Amino acid sequence: MQNMLTILTSVFRGSLSKNVRISFKVVVSARTYADFTPQASFDIKKCELHRLEQGPPGEAVLTREDGLRYYRAMQTMRRMELKADQLYKQKIIRGFCHLYDGQEACAVGIEAGVNPTDHLITAYRAHGYTYTRGISVKEILAELTGRKGGVAKGKGGSMHMYAKHFYGGNGIVGAQVPLGAGVALACQYQGNNQICVTLYGDGAANQGQIFESFNMAALWKLPCIFICENNKYGMGTSVERASASTDYYKRGDFIPGLRVDGMDVLCVREATKFAADYCRSGKGPILMELQTYRYHGHSMSDPGVSYRTREEIQEVRSKSDPISMLKDRMISTNMASVEEIKEMDVEIRKEVEEAAQFATSDPEPPLEDLCNHIFYNEPPMEVRGTNPWTKLKSIS
Amino acid sequence: MASLRCFLRSGRNAVSVILRREFHKTSPAALQVTVRDALNQAMDEELERDERVFLLGEEVAQYDGAYKVSRGLWKKYGDKRIIDTPITEMGFAGIAVGAAMAGLRPICEFMTFNFSMQAIDQVINSAAKTYYMSAGVAAQHSQCFAAWYGHCPGLKVISPWSAEDAKGLLKSAIRDDNPVVVLENELMYGVPFEMSEEAQSKDFTIPIGKAKVERQGSHITLVSHSRMVGHCLDAAAVLAKEGIECEVINLRTIRPMDIDTIEASVMKTNHLITVEGGWPQFGVGAEICARIMEGQAFNYLDAPAIRVTGVDIPMPYAKILEDHSTPQIKDIIFSVKKTLNV
Numbered sequence: 112m113q114n115m116l117t118i119l120t121s122v123f124r125g126s127l128s129k130n131v132r133i134s135f136k137v138v139v140s141a142r143t144y145a146d147f148t149p150q151a152s153f154d155i156k157k158c159e160l161h162r163l164e165q166g167p168p169g170e171a172v173l174t175r176e177d178g179l180r181y182y183r184a185m186q187t188m189r190r191m192e193l194k195a196d197q198l199y200k201q202k203i204i205r206g207f208c209h210l211y212d213g214q215e216a217c218a219v220g221i222e223a224g225v226n227p228t229d230h231l232i233t234a235y236r237a238h239g240y241t242y243t244r245g246i247s248v249k250e251i252l253a254e255l256t257g258r259k260g261g262v263a264k265g266k267g268g269s270m271h272m273y274a275k276h277f278y279g280g281n282g283i284v285g286a287q288v289p290l291g292a293g294v295a296l297a298c299q300y301q302g303n304n305q306i307c308v309t310l311y312g313d314g315a316a317n318q319g320q321i322f323e324s325f326n327m328a329a330l331w332k333l334p335c336i337f338i339c340e341n342n343k344y345g346m347g348t349s350v351e352r353a354s355a356s357t358d359y360y361k362r363g364d365f366i367p368g369l370r371v372d373g374m375d376v377l378c379v380r381e382a383t384k385f386a387a388d389y390c391r392s393g394k395g396p397i398l399m400e401l402q403t404y405r406y407h408g409h410s411m412s413d414p415g416v417s418y419r420t421r422e423e424i425q426e427v428r429s430k431s432d433p434i435s436m437l438k439d440r441m442i443s444t445n446m447a448s449v450e451e452i453k454e455m456d457v458e459i460r461k462e463v464e465e466a467a468q469f470a471t472s473d474p475e476p477p478l479e480d481l482c483n484h485i486f487y488n489e490p491p492m493e494v495r496g497t498n499p500w501t502k503l504k505s506i507s
Numbered sequence: 508m509a510s511l512r513c514f515l516r517s518g519r520n521a522v523s524v525i526l527r528r529e530f531h532k533t534s535p536a537a538l539q540v541t542v543r544d545a546l547n548q549a550m551d552e553e554l555e556r557d558e559r560v561f562l563l564g565e566e567v568a569q570y571d572g573a574y575k576v577s578r579g580l581w582k583k584y585g586d587k588r589i590i591d592t593p594i595t596e597m598g599f600a601g602i603a604v605g606a607a608m609a610g611l612r613p614i615c616e617f618m619t620f621n622f623s624m625q626a627i628d629q630v631i632n633s634a635a636k637t638y639y640m641s642a643g644v645a646a647q648h649s650q651c652f653a654a655w656y657g658h659c660p661g662l663k664v665i666s667p668w669s670a671e672d673a674k675g676l677l678k679s680a681i682r683d684d685n686p687v688v689v690l691e692n693e694l695m696y697g698v699p700f701e702m703s704e705e706a707q708s709k710d711f712t713i714p715i716g717k718a719k720v721e722r723q724g725s726h727i728t729l730v731s732h733s734r735m736v737g738h739c740l741d742a743a744a745v746l747a748k749e750g751i752e753c754e755v756i757n758l759r760t761i762r763p764m765d766i767d768t769i770e771a772s773v774m775k776t777n778h779l780i781t782v783e784g785g786w787p788q789f790g791v792g793a794e795i796c797a798r799i800m801e802g803q804a805f806n807y808l809d810a811p812a813i814r815v816t817g818v819d820i821p822m823p824y825a826k827i828l829e830d831h832s833t834p835q836i837k838d839i840i841f842s843v844k845k846t847l848n849v
Contacts, residue, residue: 230609232605278605278608281633282632283628283632283633286601286628286629286632286633288601289597289598289599289600289601289602289604289605289629290601290602290604290605290608290629290633291605292598292601292602292605293601293602293603293604293605293606293607293608293609293613294605294606294608294609295605296602296605296606296611297605297606297608297609297610297611298609300561300587300606300611301610301611307609319597320595320597320598320601323593323595323597323598323599324598324601324602326593326595326598327592327593327595327598327599327602330593331590484638485638485660485661486638486661486663486684486685487638487684487685488684488685489684489685492763494660499801499802
């Protein structure tokens, strides 16, 4: 046992990249098969700060358990989005479809930095958040294919998925930001110590209503974390061509901000924890800019290569992929084995495949459902159909 | 859900100065209450009744409300429940909708309806449509917005006329779990109405979706909403002297519209005129006429149903022009006589 540890230790030391340091807390146990390191500490990129004396710590501790959880979440999201791509090309998914692959570390890192009882709202690139906020791959894919087993019973589609304390899924660029500030107002009003994470993209960052929200949030000290997911392109327009200032973390002006490496799940987690503490302490809103990247084009109708080069996409994939980064960290510190990860990959593929089967075979919502859910908590009513003789029923 | 109170301002201070009646005279039966005070009472009572209710908008707190509708509320309920906002309609409308999504019951006030246009995206796309899409698991200053908001499924739209209407409908709107647009008419604020004992109670509400027959009649049906109801009643009084008895219906709710009450009346009187302050094209009257045509009451009409509406022009400034751009009592009388062929 002691020998094995020594061997392992020297192997590690040899193959360490300079970002990795190990703090061993080895628990000597009676198990005889390969013991994994229970946790390790990693250096993470320091955040650039705006109006803050101090930022999140420069290193993060990752436990094996958390590492596996983050890996599983990110890999599941990745495979889910790729499956959606496939289904879209087969015309089983129609309409708008904005894929999140490449940005997984943002959704997973944020979720790891807040409580499940906190609130979250985002724009239309929302499948990842729908997953991290608790909805199964099955329900997400079935919503994309417009079936009754979908999270919104097939009535919402890609941009309108919701969960408890997750307010979608919003199609109008920027409109979700005042909504998020409103949710934060409700948290403050109810005194429940919850916060709201309000996301928007680099494209939306120039919307007037966002600045209106900044003003009111700061004025009233709303517990709101505004997060700009900067994936460098607003549809086909690069940030340099859209914004007079691309320092999105500073755009809150009087609101303190951090610029975070959005490809590193640990960096995102630590920054989110820092931001959440800030908000919960009653200091008011805070802004985070997550620098990230999307592999797909803006939506399924955008090949994504007319405004950027394939080389650029390839470079990000090979050097900064969030899932690879986590995997390398876990394996190099012996927090997980290659086999274990492979096994997980196989499981995840299977899960996604089964979800896709369900999404393809589940029936569409029944026609009787057409006029339902117009109002909440209302007695049943009649709705005019396409002509005066057609009266449809609506229940809430 | 969010209750959106919007103020229809029609030009200058056209509110006739009505001497405030002896304010504190308590008569156990009827009491004279202005529309403004009725709205104030409604909000006060609902703020007291339900902690989740709060009011936000420009000048609603420390200024006591731009039209004094929220007078006294900030003093009584404080900063938490009565919130002054900066001049950022889209922002605070969105905040109201977000707060409603998270369980509160905001009253979002737009100083004039035209300001609400800046926020119409939040009202229509965020407030109205969200519940449906989630399948249950959310001139420059004078226009009638009944047609605009009335067009949109997912919204309820109410249009009070009297003080009782104002109080009862607003209370229902606040208690409703769905987004409700409340079309208030600024010109009505200072007008006093008799308020029955029943209406003075804290539990008095008027159901949304039900019209009221303000005056019974047998010769012709006049359907109206908001300020024009008063005009219809005035016209009816004049016509009564000539032996023409008008039945006057106060819609109270634009959406969902109470077409049954209108149909029953038309089947009785055989003649219909709709009267509104808004523009004719795609308006409330157009909708009523279309529905009457499509329904059973059509066979009872002895003459085409017609609409009396605002003139199809942007609202002019000069007083004389302004006065002539919305229906006057004489226009209603004229139309009645034409329809009845007298």
